[in-house]
């Protein structure tokens with residue numbers, strides 16, 4: 001069972017991206033559990049695929065209760081069925097490193113972590129370190145893969161500026177320009193990396 005953590009600023013497209021990832025995995029016959037803390041603009045309620053189960057984590061506003069509730073949700077989700085993938089949509093205020101550290105000792109058989117993904121909307125992203133909240137920089141530094149989403153409708157110049165900023169903030173990350181609305185080659189590359197790499201990869205470039 002591989003855990004995929006998807007983080008990112010509100011409205012960046014986490015849910016839309018996760019639904020595309022889950023659909024692709026389910027089409028390959030994989031069993032997927034999606035765990036989310038609260039539904040934003042896009043909801044999971046219209047998923048009809050029998051290979052995909054969704055679970056909401058409640059009372060997630062305090063980081064320690066988020067960790068506790070995630071652990072118990074993960075236990076329930078994995079006790080009955082044996083999913084191939086668990087995808088967690090994380091609040092941008094929550095640290096993926098802390099979540100990984102609290103899930104690792106649960107001793108779930110065959111548990112592994114995919115690269116941690118952070119989703120960024122280049123259209124609204126501010127490339128000024130002085131104006132960005134610290135937690136946004138922390139999330140970028142924790143990510144193994146940073147996806148610039150909505151690239152089908154963003155200006156090339158803005159995409160370039162944001163990519164350069166993100167590369168300087170986290171030179172070890174793989175940066176991919178994707179569109180969850182129109183999945184492209186880079187979206188396939190994201191899927192490949194989630195399937196084939198682990199959270200420790202440090203030698204891949206975009």
Ligand SMILES: Nc1nc2c(ncn2[C@@H]2O[C@H](COP(=O)(O)OP(=O)(O)OP(=O)(O)O)[C@@H](O)[C@H]2O)c(=O)[nH]1
Pocket residue numbers: 008009010011012013014015016017038039040041042043149150151152153178179180181182
């Ligand atoms: N143009 C464009 N819009 C997108 C894309 N992906 C998502 N969106 C839109 O962005 C908005 C937010 O998408 P969500 O998937 O709800 O984003 P989220 O990060 O899960 O948001 P929260 O759960 O509220 O933090 C919605 O209106 C989506 O339709 C994309 O690839 N291109």
Ligand SMILES: [Mg+2]
Pocket residue numbers: 014015016038039040041042089
């Ligand atoms: Mg969402």
